[in-house]
Amino acid sequence: MKNNCIFCAIAEGEIPSFKIYEDEMCLAYLDINPFSKGHTLVIPKAHSEGLLDTPCETLAELVKRVKKVASHIKATLNADGFNILQNNGEAAGQTVKHIHFHIVPRYGMNEISFESSKGDMYELKALAERLRIA
Numbered sequence: 086m087k088n089n090c091i092f093c094a095i096a097e098g099e100i101p102s103f104k105i106y107e108d109e110m111c112l113a114y115l116d117i118n119p120f121s122k123g124h125t126l127v128i129p130k131a132h133s134e135g136l137l138d139t140p141c142e143t144l145a146e147l148v149k150r151v152k153k154v155a156s157h158i159k160a161t162l163n164a165d166g167f168n169i170l171q172n173n174g175e176a177a178g179q180t181v182k183h184i185h186f187h188i189v190p191r192y193g194m195n196e197i198s199f200e201s202s203k204g205d206m207y208e209l210k211a212l213a214e215r216l217r218i219a
């Protein structure tokens with residue numbers, strides 16, 4: 086596995102993911118321990134660890150994809166809003182050292198827990214099919 090990095094392995098197709106969007110520079114897939122229905126991660130295919138070591142050009146392109154994917158998720162799942170999270174360093178809760186933006190859809194005024202809990206693989210598969218952007 087390149088860089089010993091699970092998200093690089095996902096980007097290279099070595100490890101399966103519940104992919105909903107892919108283009109030449111980025112990939113978006115469902116988080117397997119979702120905070121809410123449709124919780125998605127957007128990553129650049131090129132490895133970097135966090136915000137500070139990622140080139141500004143990559144960040145600019147990535148944020149365009151975050152916007153596109155968030156807009157699609159919000160419309161498809163009828164979400165009322167969404168949180169964008171991006172953790173840097175263990176102290177901030179970063180567990181995977183490949184930069185990623187979380188898109189966490191919100192429904193009504195429902196409180197959610199920002200603690201991971203294991204998702205149902207069948208539900209995630211069906212949701213990824215529903216959310217896939219051609």
Ligand code: AMP
Nearest residue numbers: 102115116117118172178179180181201
């Ligand atoms: P962070 O705490 O910001 O580093 O978030 C890492 C996220 O990656 C967590 O929410 C994990 O549930 C998620 N995650 C870890 N492995 C996978 C995987 N194989 N597929 C999808 N999401 C993953």
Ligand code: ZN
Nearest residue numbers: 090093132183
């Ligand atoms: Zn990586």
